[in-house]
């Protein structure tokens with residue numbers, strides 16, 4: 001079947017999310033709140049499964065990573081040390097055409113001819129807008145270029161076929177009001193505070209001002225010594241955390257992709273500085289002299305190999321929950337894109353229907369964060385490494401992912417339409433969410449073939465109770481069996497168990513206590529003993 005167009009596909013996904021209880025707009029009966037989302041019954045299970053899988057792979061299956069659950073509101077000085085107070089409150093300007101945002105003080109002054117417009121009307125319909133706009137052209141460019149840009153601006157305001165109004169031309173010198181990339185007018189500079197503020201205590205005074213954390217990472221840095229001592233870990237080791245983060249995003253968009261409240265899953269993995277490794281092992285292994293496909297941590301690894309190792313680990317984890325490598329892109333940030341403290345950053349991007357965008361960033365952050373906290377708190381962040389007989393501030397590799405973004409990626413990845421026969425054998429379009437069983441919200445649905453036969457109903461409830469301690473089970477007796485299968489296909493339930501007259505032994509003793517197990521993707525059914533269900537399904541959902 002042909003792939004639906006991307007906007008059409010996103011509309012279908014958003015509508016399914018609401019209809020089936022994955023994601024709702026927050027505060028919907030009051031008109032919603034931009035950038036905030038609620039997860040319904042299926043969405044809540046999906047998110048929980050994502051977090052459980054991540055936590056298990058990051059801590060419980062490893063010896064060198066431990067967990068932390070820190071408070072959302074922390075000492076405001078933390079955000080000064082991390083740089084969030086200053087970088088999250090710059091004056092910013094937005095391009096009126098592309099919406100690209102720039103720091104106001106970084107716009108290069110430009111000179112040329114500015115074309116001003118007072119609005120536009122639509123040919124034929126008389127539709128009109130009075131939004132003013134202007135474009136700056138460098139010397140020598142024809143007026144048509146300005147008109148082209150202005151028409152695009154008005155087209156974005158629903159004037160599909162615009163006639164420009166009130167064109168006026170003026171020479172400007174050293175202006176910072178225009179986007180250097182396309183000449184479009186910028187918004188006025190606006191203070192842009194990305195952190196959500198609150199007050200700790202009943203008095204709203206500036207000393208009481210605090211912030212809802214914009215990332216979970218900083219709590220890990222400020223607690224790293226306490227965790228280290230309590231857990232008796234040794235560098236190299238990691239601390240991971242899952243928790244809410246808040247950013248006052250100016251442009252929440254693409255459904256839940258960019259929200260104001262979201263959850264992060266972050267690991268800070270602490271490693272030895274290279275000079276210490278050099279002293280200990282006589283050399284530092286680099287990316288260029290290893291086989292990255294067989295990455296096995298070694299004492300002589302420098303930051304490059306640890307960084308690459310975590311990129312690989314993370315991609316493998318995405319594969320393990322159903323995002324195949326061909327849906328992901330590993331983007332190595334270029335030198336001029338890197339944050340000033342980062343030695344290297346890899347973004348793991350997912351091919352969303354609305355574009356290939358970041359799921360997770362994996363940064364080699366050096367000792368920037370711990371050194372900053374040492375400076376701002378006055379407390380030593382140094383670690384004494386007994387094996388190396390050296391004292392140092394550890395360096396850090398940080399894989400940082402978003403739960404909500406990943407939930408959206410998994411939903412987009414799972415959405416599928418195929419053809420399946422209805423009750424009368426006629427082919428119809430089937431919507432099926434092909435979640436990996438590991439993260440599927442419901443693992444199995446159990447159905448009595450008929451709801452008006454108490455023996456079938458009772459037996460089905462017995463099977464439900466047998467499975468329940470091991471997995472999420474959904475009992476459904478309403479409607480024709482085909483309809484019930486379809487409902488579970490849409491919820492992404494990988495397995496369906498039907499209890500019929502054979503189960504009751506009505507077709508002979510051989511089939512007594514057997515059921516049919518239906519596979520969501522192939523729609524194939526096989527008969528098996530009830531006693532085989534638990535081990536078989538547990539194996540598939542682990």
Ligand code: ATP
Pocket residue numbers: 215247249256257258259260261262264358359360361400401402403404405406
């Ligand atoms: P972006 O460039 O998309 O704004 P970022 O580089 O600022 O993201 P980080 O600060 O590195 O993001 O945060 C780590 C992860 O947290 C991101 O990869 C993403 O999965 C998630 N995340 C960040 N901001 C948001 C948001 N506003 N809504 C949902 N998830 C987010």
